[in-house]
Amino acid sequence: MSVTYTQAIRGSFFDITAVVETPLQLPDYARYIEDGLLLLNGGDIVSLQSWEAGRHLLADRSSVLDYRGKLIVPGFVDTHIHYPQTEMIAAYGEQLLEWLQQYTFPVESQYHCPQHSARMSAFFLHQLLSNGTTTALVFGTVHPESVDALFSAADRLGMRLIAGKVMMDRNAPDYLTETPEQSYQQTRELIERWHNHGRLSYALTPRFAPTSSPELLGKVQQLKEEYPDTWLHTHLSENPQEIEWVKSLFPDHNGYLDVYHQYQLTGRRSVFAHCIHLDEEEWDCLHATGSAVAFCPTSNLFLGSGLFNLKTCWEKGVKMGMGTDVGAGTTFSMLQTLGEAYKVGQLQRYRLAACEAFYHATLGGARALDLDSRIGSFTAGKEADFVVLDPAVSALQQMRFANSKDIWEKLFVLMTLGDDRNIAATWVNGQCVWQARSEEKAA
Template sequence: MTHEAPVVLRGPVLHFTADPGEDITPAPGSVEYLDDGVLVIENGRVTRLGAAEALLSELPENITLYHYPDKLIMPGFIDPHLHFSQLDIIASYGRQLLDWLNEYTFPEEMRFSDPAYATHMAEDFMDEMLRYGTTTALVFCTSHPHSADALFEAARRRGCRMLAGKVMMDRNAPAALCDTPARADHESRALIERWHGVDRLEYAITPRFAPTSSPEQLNIAGRLAQDFPDMIVQTHLSENQGEIDWVASLYPLARDYLDVYDQVGLLRDRSVFAHCIHIDDDIRQRLARAGGRIAYCPTSNLFLGSGLFDARRAREQQVMTGIASDIGAGTSLSQLATLAAAYQISQLQGHPMTPWQGFYQLTRGNARMLSLDSRIGSFVPGMEADVVVLDPAGSPALSRKAARSKNLFETLFNLMMLGDDRAIHAVHVQGRPMTTSAVSR
């Protein structure tokens, strides 16, 4: 193994060692903050974290030092549900889910039949994602296998940890986007063979959602899940009432929407169901028992008028939950903007989310939701060193608020409510700088 010179990041450092809970005062031992900290990275992994005064004198002379005074060094953000093919249709005029799919999503995804276009969009998507501070994501590609090839290749070149899959879809969509059960099986297996476990890449079994997969194709997806028991499964569940009614008409013998997936073996540990707005405690308990997880998408849910996700009820029923951007129905790749919407929804429901819980969720919480918390999401020694450096005064509004902030809670809340791409000062992937703001000193 080639041993590179240590990379050292100095400045205020924050990460979470456990769930801080929902109170204004975080659970004891859940938050580690160093006002002047040093993060030591060797060969892409964290080796030490401590106070600058204690550690700097112990480091070798050949380090590469990045000094970020007055910034905030955190683990890179993680996004557990989005569609890279929808980057250019963000904020396309409203409608509700099913109309929006037909009017905007499917026409855009048809453009991905061109491999050159898929490659161009994958490159742009990865650049934009990093610009917003997101270093890992669980991503829907299109039904074209070369769309997954393009995304994995773009992620691999940047050294990012990425999970993604080709969409399986054989009905109720334009013919140009439909595969068949046999093709979905063959193409998915070929992509798994080509990409799963290569560098920091994972394949995800990806039936779009029950209405666009025939029973035969869902059975194929279930067989893939059986053959690859540790692999992520990603799909959608109970986002919109019209969608739920449609599923009931397509699968009249199923107990409910979740049962459609359960009957074919797609409800299991590491199954990620996006949205889950219109569900009851019975469904929550079945998700929790099976190890199913929910990707909560606040900006998307508000934009499409789908409803308000009950995060507290999911927590009470012990369902593992992550917060996701869900572009393009989500209105920004920014996970800071996503937190702002999540806070507003929680306010409407009478239990406002604290910034402790918000930033925990974007880092260690979303890593745990994807079963990746032994690799990313915190700065415990041995973890992969993906980093976002936040600027608490990165915009005029943030600058004004920063001048009045009395403590870390207020600084985080300002970032959560007012932050956007201007608050992302620098990004490091496995310690390597990915943005021009990252300047060694």
């Protein structure tokens, strides 16, 4: 039997092969192949099987890329991040609303400048790739230039990326606000330019309810009706003062989520970041509308926002992905983000197993972004985005890895002790775009 392929890769592989409704199902769909063979055809996955079963398919054994000793997993999916906030990560002392005023808005003011936007886009994408993240849902700033720069850079790398310009028309400094009509026109132009361009997609990005007038939300709704296959990306129920503020700004609505829901901004491609303080009705509304949430543990802890309830999220059947939320989040590393998620679980007596954690960071995140038919596992026909992990790079990791009894313990050690040092290489669309100890090939 002959198979068409352009690249053969040998190594250990781990993925979760199906979307699940409860974490109890995860072990049934976890696939670990200690000595495996991945075949790619251009940017697509042809097959993943054991070396023994697949080696007869190889036309030329000498051309196999040998990653033995490494663990290869699907590329990480970051479901919530702000690229302009890269330069103010680790800003001291404030909780959400003061943090926005004091640190975030001044930094975001710089992105009217195409050169600054281009420089920071390149830096940001390098951070993602060197941390093994191959797809992200990204906030720009209010300036269209910010998004043009990011999409241009991601396009050159062949990354699957979803992004949008912030829409906001009140409760922010004048230098960052716009009229609803300007916001509509500029967003429309960006959608026409970038949505479905290669692997890029557009997300309508009203910052959050407090910076949105009813007129602006009406424009977002109009855009969603005109471009129904775009995404919707915003914040929801992150901080108690924020929630009270929303209630005072929108007294006719039945709570925070109801503001978005009444403008028909809930749905299968809607992603709400944080969702820490939801009531029962809000969880039910997220489920009923097929909306997704982004769990951002390092940000939620850093800003003192609260503890995301993963158990309720499963029970309510709400789609969830992991978000780093840089720059309120304190790392680009999905491994560190999973380690912090585990601790958030501990504080609520929820045991986040490694299998579940890696699911959220890969296929679960892909599902939250409505991309699970394209990315998130090594299923044949999917796009070839993956990370080559060096499982033990320090003396401590080597010692701990050596005395781990099985793949579950190894994955748990990796998410607890791991970080960007553990990323040996990152592949996007069938190309190696970043490698440790040498600068990335394609940025």
